[in-house]
Amino acid sequence: MNTKRSLITKFHFLFTMCCIGLASQLSAQTIAAGGTKPLGPLSSYVDPYIGTGFHGHVFMGVNVPFGAVQLGPTNMSEGWDWCSGYHYSDSLIIGFAHTHLSGTGIGDLGDILFMPVTGEVKPSKGRPGNPASGYYSPFSHSDEIAKVGYYSVKLKKYNIKAELTATERVGMHRYSYPNGSTPKMVIDLEQGIGWDRSGENYFRKINDTTIVGYRFSSGWAVDQRIFFTAVFSEKIKGLSVYDSTSVKDGAEQKGKRLKAILTFDPSNTEILVKVGISPVSTDNALANIKAEAPGWNFESVMRKADEKWSDELGKVKITTADPSQMRVFYTALYHTMIAPSLFNDHNKDYRGTDKKVYNKASFNNLTTFSLWDTYRAAQPLYTIIHPEKVSDMANTMLAIYKQQGKLPVWHLHGNETNCMVGNPAIPVLSEAILKGYKGFDQNLAFEAIKNSSMLDERGLYYVKKYGFIPADSMAESVSIGLEYAVADWSAAQVAKKLNKKDDFQYFKKRAGYYLNYFDPKAGFMRGRLSEQTWRSPFSPFESIHEKGDFTEGNAWQYTWLVPHDVDGMISMLGGEKPFLNKLDSLFFVKGDMGAKASNDITGLIGSYAQGNEPGHHIPYLYAYAGQQWKTAEKVRYIMDNLYTDKNDGLCGNEDVGQMSAWYIFSSLGFYPVNPSSGAYVFGSPIVNSAELKVAKDKTLKIKVLNNSKQNKYIQKILFNSKPYTKAYIMHSDLMQGGTLQIEMGAEPSRTFGQKKSDRPRSEYN
Structure with missing residues (x-):
């Protein structure tokens, strides 16, 4: 790319980033100060690093809400904590793939991997500690930028700056090579993540700027098929295609471990590539590029991605007194819209x-x-x-x-x-x-x-x-x-x-x-073995992963999995008093889960596990027995201690949005114990206010009075200016919009949600 074009592009990028940054700063200042409406995009609060540490397993990279493309870095390491392909502890990158999972406990995808390189390279990712063995590169978080719609990192081995953005079905790359080098690009169709194993690959050079192909693989998804078309901003001057490490003749190849190394003219210090993906064909992949990213304006694509995220995040506008809560909340909301x-x-x-x-x-x-x-x-x-x-x-x-x-x-x-x-x-x-x-x-x-x-x-x-x-x-x-x-x-x-x-x-x-x-x-x-016989020996603490009687849990955690008939469960446990005593016990009893316990049992409070989904409704069960104030205590503790704005800020797998959805609901003050019932049980809101766009022309406003860390108990509620005494609210009411005013206090209310007629009931839940 010529110098004039490069300078103009960089000017546009800096100008765009400054505009986004200024708007984001104004938004942050307005909300943190308790302003009623943000002035800029809420995307500034999203921190993609949250959940990339510990066992969060979240996706790192670029996408748009619910997009087909999740374009981001894939680390060298493999294993359970690399199910998304990236973990904060890692320092080696093998390339940038176009599909990733987020928060799962099994690894897959990682399709169509690109890696910019210079010099002599081998068509293999290589081995850690031996840079000459392959094309991988070290990187540092200090050289990384991660925000919605934009990711950048410096590849230390090659002194190359990699930048990524995306539309729904197109990943856009921009690579800045050092002066005096010969730009090259590795395309690896063998590489996947986790369980994924390459099957049949296809690669074809259509012309001097276009490559097409497909990758069929087997893993968690036993027969995955993805097609791609890659269009480059500069002409391809050289092409070597490999099946594993063997060079193949010709620009069209099928194989099981296909890789290609593309070479560009040394005068090109900046190479852009648009990669369209499709589940159907390479022609459709090209059509996706023409429809979604017809030009070469990287900044425009990046800006539109940010706008799409800001629009979707703007469906829930909150105010809090703590900027870190803003980051946790909007990152959580972002996580719920990856899939x-x-x-x-x-x-x-x-x-x-x-x-x-x-x-x-x-x-x-x-x-x-x-x-x-x-x-x-x-x-x-x-x-x-x-x-x-x-x-x-x-x-x-x-x-x-x-x-x-x-x-x-x-x-x-x-x-x-x-x-x-x-x-x-x-x-x-x-x-x-x-x-x-x-x-x-x-x-x-x-x-x-x-x-x-x-x-x-x-x-x-x-x-x-x-x-x-x-x-x-x-x-x-x-x-x-x-x-x-x-x-x-x-x-x-x-x-x-x-x-x-x-x-x-x-x-x-x-x-x-x-x-x-x-x-x-x-x-x-x-x-249970039969009508009369139970499996023995039995310990309510024991967990045997994939071979016991419980899925990623134990009897203490699963005894409460009756969200559809809590009244029946209360009777099953002997009535309200024994039910409440046992529920209290759950949050402080500890026992030996055994050597074969599931790794998913994390975020423990006693034997309650916030880090795994089957128990997410449990803190809200107190309301069914007239002790809604204990629900308030538990959910506040969880939000304050088990969700942070650090890279290890999730206490368990994100699991494609569920871990974050719990936080979103709980922050707003209610939660769907039995989802299909349409009832939401009140907890303890941490926001000072919220506006939810619940329909094209309707808004639900939530106002939380006297809110603080100490004032965690609901005292009373007004819904559309009328007293509302129930410990739950129905979906149909929320979707009508209006104003939900919640008054908080430092001591449990002696009246709110305590009458039997005000408690959530199994006919609703």
Whole structure:
């Protein structure tokens, strides 16, 4: 690139960054000072480093809300803490891939990896401690910039500045090479993340500036297919294609471990590349580039990405007295919008679970459904602030049902992974129906719910035959059975709404099967072998990862997994007083979980684990027995101590938005204990005020009076200027907009939420 063009580009970049920075600073000053409305983008509060340390496993890089592209660095290291490809502890980069997961406990994706290089390099990522063995480079966080829509890092080995931005389906790279060097680029189609293993790769040079290809791989997603087109700003002067380390003749190759090294003219000190991805074809990938990133203005793409994030983040505008809370809140909100991600092209073409191509669909097809995690809070959050996306999610699930014969369990890039337990799509789809969302076929939805519930797979055969899953028939039987009961309650409520009386009675009965896992003598849920026999020996503390009776947990944590029938659970535990005593005990008892305990049991308070999703509703259960003030104590403690604005600021896996969604809801002051019921239980808001855009023309305003670290107890609530005494509020009320005024105090209220008529009830929850 000539010097004049380079100087103009750099001027535009600096000007844009200054404008964004000034607007962000004004926004920060306004909100921190308690102003009513921010003056600039809320994106300035997002810190992508939060959750990249400890076990957060979050994505680092660039994307737009719910975009197909997650373009970012991939580290040299591998392992559980590198499920997203990046961990704060690492100091080596092997390149920049276009797909990444965020917060999962299994690694995959990492497709279509680019790495700028100079000098003589080998077509291999190399080995740590031996720089000559491959193309990897050291880097330092001091040379890194990470913000929404923009990522930059200096690759020390080559003295190259790498810059990234993105649209929905296009990753845009800008690489600044040192003067006097010969710019080169490695494209690695073998490299993936975690379980991912390369299958068939294809690479073809179309002309002097365009490369196309595909990468088929197998891993967590057993048959993943991704196509790409890469367009360069400068002419490719040299090309070497390798299968592993063997050079191949010709500019078109198929292989299992394809890599290419591209060489550019030494006069080009700056190389830009636009990479479009597609689940369908290289032609569609090129069309995505033409539709979303037709020019070469890096700053314009970056600015638009920031604007898209600011628009979405602006659906929830809060004020707090603590700037760090602002960073935690808006980073959490950002994390909830990384997925579900688009899995279609700009023209709406997509590839289904059956591997067939569906052209010009009437909805946006999505992927990365971590439903066992997200049905608890992330999906309910979408129904409030992203109502326009609910029908896309529902239609995607119904398309998956038609293609694979059941609703998704954990869907990834056109593949059913069957990961985790229960039928978590059922509460999500039921929630959409019960909350009155349209834009999808509700009769087909109930058909999908019913048929997915009546299969014989994954323990359902035993549920239908015995009313429980025998502990010696499969691992994690208790967790699986309890999750099925939650889904069955949701199915029953949909049947009731659609006037399917027999189905209602059937699924209502199955929703009560949670009782079959409770041992009254032990006082816990536990593995059952038969009507008369429990698995022994038994310890409520023990956790055996993937081979015990519980999924990433123990009996202390799973005994409370009855969010759909808390009244029934209270009776099961002997009444309100024993229920409250046992709930109190959960937060201070400690015991030996054993040598085979799950790594996911983190964020412990006694035996309560905030770092894993099955217990996220538990702190809110006090309200069902008239002690809402204890809910306030617990959720305030969790927010104050287990969520920070540091790189290790998450106490467990982000799990595709669920860990952060808990914080978003809890910060605002309420939480969906039983999501598809439409009821939200009050806790203890930490914001001073909030405005939620709940519909095109409606806003919910939350005003929190006398709020402070000491004043954590709700004293009284006014909703639209009228006294509101209930310890919960319904979705239908929130979506009408208006003003929710919450008055806080330093001592528990003796009246709020204590009357039985004011407590959340199982007919709602």
